[in-house]
Amino acid sequence: MSDKRQRARVQGSWAKPLPKHSGTTGAIPNNNPSNNANAASGSWGCGPQKTTKTFEFHQPTKPTREVPPEKVIEQAGDYEISHGPSGVSRLRLLPGFLPPEEADWMFSKLLAELPWSQKSNYRQGEAYQEPRLTCWYGELPYTYARSTMAANTQWHPLLATLRETVSQASGLSFNSLLCNLYRDGHDSIGWHSDDEASLGTKPTIASISLGDTRVFSLRKQPPPEEIGDYTYVERIRVPLNHGTLLLMEGATQDDWQHQVAKEYHDRGPRINLTFRTIYPEPEGHRPGTKMRFTAKNL
Ligand SMILES: O=C(O)CCC(=O)C(=O)O
Structure with a gap:
């Protein structure tokens, strides 16, 4: 040896x-x-x-750090999920916002009649197919993940009615809508915030879910000293089922990220409608640029 x-x-x-x-x-x-x-x-x-x-x-001498247990929000209510330098982050959850029979026919109609297509996004210069189908309604195009969706300016009548219903319930108006179709449990959307500059500051996002239940997860942005490490951040899961309305308000897009992760057991199709307000991009501004400039977004 x-x-x-x-x-x-x-x-x-x-x-x-x-x-x-x-x-x-x-x-x-x-x-x-x-x-x-x-x-x-x-x-x-x-x-x-x-x-x-x-x-x-x-x-x-250094105390061992505990990973905070994930919280679950599933009851109707208004939740202040954090108070930070950017302000209060709030969720409002309304399960059963649409009665089940209405939600049933709406789901079938939207599944059959919306112009669903798969979007090509870019990450670090590489193209990838977003693992869900989408379509976009409003007056202006919408850019995220370095790819732009042309606007369908003629709202489907059912979407126009739903926009009105959501506006009345929330007291807010919305000029745009991102429609998402998760064909099964393998479709997903990764961690992100809806914080493109075109959404303005502190945007409110109103999200209706139809079809199978999927888990909507949130994780808090780590403080700067953690240098992008999410190990010890707070986490929340919100099961979104047929007919539920979820509002994300205040500083939620500044201080939290959200995702719908893949699920490896049987999941049927799910439609998610996220109403937003879009503003014209400022002159000379690159479309789809984030409000927050972190290494991940550049
Ligand atoms: O499907 C959902 O519930 C969330 C969709 C979402 O986060 C998005 O499209 O930005």
Whole structure:
């Protein structure tokens, strides 16, 4: 065996866990016969040596960090999910906003009649197909993930009615709508915020779900010192079922990201309608640019 490998094996035996010892300052005297092997290997295999050195266990000074447990929101209500420098982030959840029979025929009609297509997006210069179908209604085109959707300016009559219903319930007006079709559990949308400059500051997004239930997840943006590490951030899951209305308000798009993750058990199709207000891009502004400039968005 080479000298180097021989040493690696000796060091390996040092790496074995130390015998358990009661008390927090578990001093391990080396005159304990059970430690003779360590004493021998500590001298690099040159035979036992007597030394008065002891090893003491010290409690780590840095407290161990806990990953916060994920919260679940499933009851109707208004929820202040965070208070931060950018303001209050709020969710409003209204399960059963559309009665089931109405939601049933709306789902079938929209599935059959909307001009669904698959969008090509770009990430780090590479094109990829968005894993869901979409279509866009409004007066202006909408750009996200470096690809632009042309606007359908003629609203489908059912979408026009739903826009009115959502406006009355929320007291807000919306000029645009992104329609999403998740064909099965393999369709998804990854972590993002709806924070393109064209949506203005603190946008309210009103989202109606039809069809199978999917989990809408949120995770808080980490503070700058975490350098984009989401390990310890707060998380919320909101199961969105047939006929539910969800409003995201206040600083939610500044301080949180959301996603609909893939699900690997049987999931039927789901339609999601997200009403928004879009503003013309400022002169000389690159369409689809984010409000927040982080490494991920550049
Ligand atoms: O499908 C959903 O519930 C969310 C869709 C979404 O986040 C988006 O299209 O920006």
